Amino acid sequence: MKTEKKRFLAGVLLLAAFSVWTLAVRTIDVRPIGPRQSAVGFAALNGRFHRLTNVHWALYTLTDWLGLVPIFVCLLFACIGLAQLVRRRSLFQVDLDIRLLGVYYALVIFAYLLFEAVPINCRPVLIEGVLEASYPSSTTLLVLSVMPTLCFQAERRLxxxxxxxxxxxxxxxxSLFMVAGRLLSGVHWFTDIVGAILLSGELFYLYQASVLRFCKE
Known part of the structure; x- marks a missing residue:
């Protein structure tokens, strides 16, 4: 089986896993254990893990600021695409893998906005007095969606x-530090982190499969 087919299959399987996991979070052991009696799926598991980790605001703040790193990575590739566009004077002359990367980043943003608009779980803590959507962890999703593209593009271009x-x-x-940091900071439920890992893996593998299928080295 070709590499792109393996990546595509992995993406599809992770999409299925994320869909099943999201449905499970919405339906299994849903109880009002969150702030302001907000209902949370896998209440026993999430509640136990949250009590184990407690809340560490310094770690939350640190990982929040470090969440700018993947944004800078996005800007780096945006600058590469813009430079090619200016030099070649046609969007269709910009490297296809960079154009696909722009579509991929747009899908990541869409996924984030979708789950902000349709909350699955809310945070186990209030952020400045506000009960925010928490599933999947947006910082984890951003890091695990964007940082692998840096490695992938480095392999292709350097x-x-x-x-x-x-x-x-x-x-x-x-990436390991950021996932562990968000998990241990106590500002997300355990299931939020798992959901972000599944969703980011699905998106990245489908992007990678598309590049391997349609782009030449």
């Missing part, structure tokens, strides 16, 4: 193997 390995190592360490 000739230096050492530089590619360095970017991959830093990206993996940063």
């Amino acid at each position: 000739k230096s193997a050492a530089l590619r390995r360095g970017i991959k190592l830093l990206t993996v360490l940063f």
Whole structure:
């Protein structure tokens, strides 16, 4: 099986897993354990994990600010695309993988806005007195959707193997820290983090499969 087919299959399977997980969060052990008696799925699991971690505002603030890193990555690729557009004077002359990346980032934003508009779970804490939507974790979704594209594009565009390995190592360490930080900060339910991991994996694998299928090296 070709690599792109494996990535596409992985994306489809993760989409199915995310759909099932979201339905489960909405229907299994739903009880009002959140602030202002907000109902939460997997109440026993989420409540137990939240009591275990408690809330760490410093970690929340740190990971919130570090959430700017993937935004800068998006801006980096936007600048690459803009430079190609200005130089080549046609959108269709911009590298296809960069155009697909723009579509991919738009889908990530759409997913974020969708779950803000249709809340599945609300946070286990109030943020400045406001009960915010919490599923899936938006910061986790952003990090795990964007940072893998940095590694993927580095593999395609950089000739230096050492530089590619360095970017991959830093990206993996940063992503692990951010996921662990959001999980342990206590501002999300455990199921919110799992949902973000599944959704970001699905989106990235489908993007990767599209690039491998339609773009030349």
